[in-house]
Every structure is written in structure tokens, then in C-alpha cells.
Amino acid sequence: MRYQRALISGRRATGKSTLLWELQKRLNWPIFSISMFLRDYIRQYNLTPQQVDERRVEIAKDIDGRILNLLSSSNNVLIEAKVYGGIKKNLPGTAKILLTASDNTRYQRNAFREGISFDKAKKRVIKKETEWEQKMAKILGFNDFFDPKYYDLVVDTTNLTREQVADKVETWLKS
Numbered sequence: 001m002r003y004q005r006a007l008i009s010g011r012r013a014t015g016k017s018t019l020l021w022e023l024q025k026r027l028n029w030p031i032f033s034i035s036m037f038l039r040d041y042i043r044q045y046n047l048t049p050q051q052v053d054e055r056r057v058e059i060a061k062d063i064d065g066r067i068l069n070l071l072s073s074s075n076n077v078l079i080e081a082k083v084y085g086g087i088k089k090n091l092p093g094t095a096k097i098l099l100t101a102s103d104n105t106r107y108q109r110n111a112f113r114e115g116i117s118f119d120k121a122k123k124r125v126i127k128k129e130t131e132w133e134q135k136m137a138k139i140l141g142f143n144d145f146f147d148p149k150y151y152d153l154v155v156d157t158t159n160l161t162r163e164q165v166a167d168k169v170e171t172w173l174k175s
Contacts, residue, residue, distance in 0.1 A: 004074065007071070009097065013101065014106060015101065015109075015165055017035065019080075022165070029076040030078070031078045057139050060140075067079060085140045097154075097169060098150075100154060
């Protein structure tokens with residue numbers, strides 16, 4: 001296999017976590033999920049959303065440091081991260097994978113996952129993404145996190161099943 005590591009990125013509700021778990025089952029590689037890390041971090045330190053926001057820079061640097069350590073190792077690993085601050089760097093042995101989906105598909109997925117209406121999901125996703133992107137742009141110093149030019153493989157998940165997405169990525173990783 002030409003890659004020892006895979007970094008899976010993308011906007012909210014594009015299928016990052018789903019792909020992470022599908023590939024983990026198929027490849028039997030260890031995983032690191034930023035969403036899981038953040039949930040555990042918040043629980044461990046009993047942080048309120050305001051406290052998380054106040055520590056956003058510290059947390060982002062901690063996460064990027066952890067990701068860099070994983071990407072610098074010779075070990076196999078799957079990493080799910082909405083965005084990685086070092087995405088513009090050449091990362092030998094690491095497949096940088098961007099998942100995309102149409103906005104309507106993302107809103108539908110979010111509505112289903114959260115058990116809310118499409119309209120409520122749309123408003124929520126737009127609000128959260130806008131706020132998040134503004135904060136991350138300040139922290140990272142750039143805002144084109146999802147520009148395909150930084151990625152080795154871009155997969156539009158709009159009309160694909162989870163198995164089709166995993167098949168496509170697995171085949172590409174092994175080619």
C-alpha cells in the first residue's frame with residue numbers, strides 16, 4: 001500500500017466519521033477522531049461551551065500537535081479531522097482525503113442524525129459552520145481549508161452509499 005496514514009477531512013455531514021469507521025473495519029488500522037477527542041476532552045475537564053470557546057486556540061494547537069505526531073510516525077493510522085492546520089504541507093505517506101456533498105444532502109443528513117426538520121438543520125448547519133470557519137481562520141491564518149488543491153483524493157458523497165464511499169477510498173489507497 002502506498003499510504004500508511006489517511007487524513008479524512010470535510011465539512012459537517014459529508015461522511016467523515018462514517019468513512020473512518022468503515023475503513024477501520026476494512027484495514028484494521030488504529031483511528032484518531034477529533035470529534036471523539038473533543039467530546040472526551042470536554043467531559044474530562046467538565047467544560048461548558050463558553051469555556052471550550054475561550055480555550056479554542058489552545059485546544060486547536062493541541063489537536064494539530066497530536067495529528068502532526070501521528071502523521072510523523074511510521075505507523076498506520078486513520079485520522080478524522082474536519083480540518084488540519086498543516087493541510088497545505090507535503091505529508092509523505094499520508095493520503096489527504098476530502099469528502100464533499102451538496103448542501104441539501106448535508107442538511108438532510110444532519111436533520112436525520114439530529115431528529116429535526118430540514119429547515120432547522122439547514123439554519124443550524126449554516127450558523128455553526130460560519131462561526132466555526134471564522135474562528136478557525138483566525139487560529140490558522142487561512143480560510144481555504146476545503147480547497148481541493150490541498151488534497152490527494154476528493155470524493156463527492158452526495159449520491160453514494162457508505163459502502164460505495166469506502167470502496168472508492170479503499171481501492172484508491174491500495175492502488
